[in-house]
Amino acid sequence: MMTGNIELQSTTNHGTWRWLGRIGYAIMYIVLILVAVFQLFPLVWLMFFSLKNNQEVFNLPPLSLPMHPRWENYSKVWNAGNIDVYFLNSLWVTVVATVLTVVLGSLVTYAITRMKWKGSSLVLGLFMVAMMIPVHSTLIPLFNFFNKVGLTDHPLSLVLSYVAFNMPITIMILLGFYYSLPREVEEAAVIDGCSVNRMFFRIVLPMTGSVIATTAIINMIYNWNEFIFVNTFISSDSYKTLTVGVQNFIGQYTTDWGAIGATLMISILPILIMFLFLSDRIVEGMAAGSVKG
Known part of the structure; x- marks a missing residue:
């Protein structure tokens, strides 16, 4: 009987540690995702920035999409610039x-x-x-x-x-x-x-x-x-x-x-x-x- 209780307790402890491990991995992945989003923020901002004119740059929020994406900015800098x-x-x-x-x-x-x-x-x-x-x-x-x-x-x-x-x-x-x-x-x-x-x-x-x-x-x-x-x-x-x-x-x-x-x-x-x-x-x-x- 005592042996059965020990095995049951060991199984319970093993299950508890397994769930704690999963929670730890979930927290780690959430932190890594947040860090990745934080690292990508300047690139996203620069992409939207490059498709705006001067009025949109100063009048719209930084992460707002341009009203009319100005892809001609790229052709202008490549050819005329x-x-x-x-x-x-x-x-x-x-x-x-x-x-x-x-x-x-x-x-x-x-x-x-x-x-x-x-x-x-x-x-x-x-x-x-x-x-x-x-x-x-x-x-x-x-x-x-x-x-x-x-x-x-x-x-x-x-x-x-x-x-x-x-x-x-x-x-x-x-x-x-x-x-x-x-x-x-x-x-x-x-x-x-x-x-x-x-x-x-x-x-x-x-x-x-x-x-x-x-x-x-x-x-x-x-x-x-x-x-x-x-x-x-x-x-x-x-x-x-x-x-x-x-x-x-x-x-x-x-x-x-x-x-x-x-x-x-x-x-x-x-x-x-x-x-x-x-x-x-x-x-x-x-x-x-x-x-x-």
Whole structure:
């Protein structure tokens, strides 16, 4: 009889914990849904904002639908606003700077983690210290340098600046993953007569695909959204990017707010789409690079 009571009590406790677990999961999902809605609020507001004219922007509530959706705002900024040129400039500058940063960062990380040479710790320390340098403190020195070498108002000044400022964070993300790579694979390649360069490009680089994808996505987001360097070094419309192109719709006496909203929406969509499709690679690369051994 006592055994039956114990089993009944155990079953009751198990059922109680199961219901508590379900309630906990329900609360967690409700909280996550609320956070997701809060995160999506600016995008919804910007979408409605981009389909309004100036009167609707100031007279209607922020989340109200436009009385007559003005899709012509997008065609106006793309054709008359020179946004197509700015979009292509942002695209190729972002891609070139990202590829250079990832390749150079991988080479530096490989040399620091897989080779024994004097000064490797010093070089790593210098890169880590570079992360603490504020971007704003370098604007005047960089402008003077680019002015002396004839690179002001030239896209190469943006590419060089992006590579220099993104190298430290790229190396920091790559370090943990490179430390965890098994040395047996490289030792076997050396026995087979593989050179260092071939070993890096044929063996090591393909093994680091997940963390390279992570660093590439982070670099692309930064390069695509960067404003300070473009606004400082570039003055010609033919070299401007999307982040500064929005200023074309801000006049001395009037401002086309609908066109500004359409420009911002166009600038957000590529990064948003890329992040939605590749966000799992960011988590995978971060998790892979966080474990050593």
